[in-house]
Amino acid sequence: MGFCPCFGDEISEQAPLADRDPVLLVSGMGGSILHSKPKKFGLTTRVWVRIFLADLEFRKKIWSLYNPKTGYTETLDKKSDIVVPDDDHGLYAIDILDPSWFVKCVHLTEVYHFHDMIDMLVGCGYVKGTTLFGYGYDFRQSNRMDKLMDGLKLKLETAYKASGGRKVNIISHSMGGVMILCFMSLCRDAFSKYVNKWIALACPFQGAPGCINDSLLTGLEFVEGLESYFFVSRWTFHQLLVECPSIYEMLANPDYKWKKNPEIKVWRKHKKDGNENISLESYGPTQSISVFEEALRHNELKYNGKSIPLPFNTTIFKWATGTRQVISNAKLPNGVCFYNIYGTSFETPFDVCYGSEKSPVEDLSEICETLPQYSYVDGDGSVPVESAKADGLEAVERVGVCADHRGLLRDQTVFKLIQKWLGVEPVVSKQFETSKVADANTINPMVL
Numbered sequence: 523m524g525f526c527p528c529f530g531d532e533i534s535e536q537a538p539l540a541d542r543d544p545v546l547l548v549s550g551m552g553g554s555i556l557h558s559k560p561k562k563f564g565l566t567t568r569v570w571v572r573i574f575l576a577d578l579e580f581r582k583k584i585w586s587l588y589n590p591k592t593g594y595t596e597t598l599d600k601k602s603d604i605v606v607p608d609d610d611h612g613l614y615a616i617d618i619l620d621p622s623w624f625v626k627c628v629h630l631t632e633v634y635h636f637h638d639m640i641d642m643l644v645g646c647g648y649v650k651g652t653t654l655f656g657y658g659y660d661f662r663q664s665n666r667m668d669k670l671m672d673g674l675k676l677k678l679e680t681a682y683k684a685s686g687g688r689k690v691n692i693i694s695h696s697m698g699g700v701m702i703l704c705f706m707s708l709c710r711d712a713f714s715k716y717v718n719k720w721i722a723l724a725c726p727f728q729g730a731p732g733c734i735n736d737s738l739l740t741g742l743e744f745v746e747g748l749e750s751y752f753f754v755s756r757w758t759f760h761q762l763l764v765e766c767p768s769i770y771e772m773l774a775n776p777d778y779k780w781k782k783n784p785e786i787k788v789w790r791k792h793k794k795d796g797n798e799n800i801s802l803e804s805y806g807p808t809q810s811i812s813v814f815e816e817a818l819r820h821n822e823l824k825y826n827g828k829s830i831p832l833p834f835n836t837t838i839f840k841w842a843t844g845t846r847q848v849i850s851n852a853k854l855p856n857g858v859c860f861y862n863i864y865g866t867s868f869e870t871p872f873d874v875c876y877g878s879e880k881s882p883v884e885d886l887s888e889i890c891e892t893l894p895q896y897s898y899v900d901g902d903g904s905v906p907v908e909s910a911k912a913d914g915l916e917a918v919e920r921v922g923v924c925a926d927h928r929g930l931l932r933d934q935t936v937f938k939l940i941q942k943w944l945g946v947e948p949v950v951s952k953q954f955e956t957s958k959v960a961d962a963n964t965i966n967p968m969v970l
Contacts, residue, residue, distance in 0.1 A: 542685075545944070546677060552661060554606050554660070555607055556569050556606060569604070573630075576753050586604075590837045593667060604660055608658075611650050612677060620633045632928070657677045664767035695724060697725075698725075699723075724904070725910060729775050730772050730906070731873075732872045735786055737769055741755075741759050770839055785806055787803065789881075790883055791882040814834040815833070818890065821887075861920075866900055873897040877889075919939075
């Protein structure tokens with residue numbers, strides 16, 4: 523790899539406020555505000571994340587289908603486009619995901635995404651638009667699509683120029699790290715030119731087996747418990763995820779040498795010659811594809827009175843297999859320093875099991891209406907430690923922190939590590955007390 527000049531940064535003194543490398547924050551799956559913008563006339567609507575009318579607006583505005591001709595997932599609403607707001611130098615979209623007055627009044631932690639980290643960095647003297655930027659993106663799309671790669675390159679170039687030609691320190695969260703790997707592989711010259719350090723938080727380097735397998739089969743709840751009733755339902759979210767290349771790209775890497783292969787298990791009931799046989803079937807990362815195909819073969823949604831088939835998309839899966847190859851080709855350029863923070867001490871889904879010995883599944887399509895039983899491993903509740911640590915890169919440091927997946931974004935231990943690696947510390951000044959995120963209506967009165 524060659525000599526990395528950043529290895530000594532941990533003992534360096536704090537850089538002057540006007541003389542420091544800029545920071546770019548990169549969000550993960552579900553970590554960016556998405557707007558539905560009319561192609562002609564009408565009001566722009568926030569469709570992700572929102573509390574009020576969440577399920578209705580999600581179904582109407584963001585349900586999508588993958589277009590194999592373009593490679594992009596396209597909304598069923600042909601009168602509008604899904605866009606990511608770039609207000610506040612890209613920070614608005616990844617800060618408070620529902621910046622409505624209600625959420626701010628109750629301080630709903632689950633949607634305060636990068637907010638605390640932005641506050642921490644501002645409190646250390648970083649200045650928005652000069653040394654602090656954000657990159658939110660359409661997380662429905664493949665992590666290696668041109669629009670995402672071009673947008674990241676433009677954001678890095680903007681930060682580079684705004685800071686007077688200083689290289690950028692990237693802090694990514696979750697799937698954002700997968701996108702950084704794609705960029706490192708496909709845009710190596712730009713990565714070498716613009717990037718100084720990369721700090722990855724909770725990245726599913728080898729996939730997030732339990733969570734992603736179940737997301738494709740039964741859906742995903744963004745928030746657990748009572749608060750989930752205010753968000754998009756598990757089933758509604760499921761119908762989007764089946765057509766999202768980004769989800770397929772986080773399936774367990776079948777070529778990685780797992781300590782134990784992650785599995786989908788199904789208690790099956792078979793009838794033959796008038797006899798019933800109940801057995802527990804197990805499917806590894808490669809064999810699981812047959813489960814997806816069988817379980818989702820009847821999956822469909824109703825949109826504007828029409829039934830739209832949504833089976834497991836083999837075209838997306840082939841594309842995702844190509845993405846895995848792109849990721850495996852990623853090499854850290856000389857002079858770029860890599861740091862990895864992963865969450866520990868939380869039960870993290872690994873194997874998923876559907877049905878039971880007393881209540882077995884006869885037809886695999888029944889799985890989609892069944893909540894699974896998990897077997898757990900150590901991790902952050904979403905990404906296993908084994909996957910998060912297996913970056914395959916020469917890291918300056920890898921550190922496990924006792925925090926859950928989104929909790930890493932507001933954890934004080936994480937903040938201290940970031941401050942150490944960036945060579946900064948909090949500045950005692952009122953002007954740095956808060957990032958002062960504005961409501962959507964304050965930034966753009968046309969956004970609902």
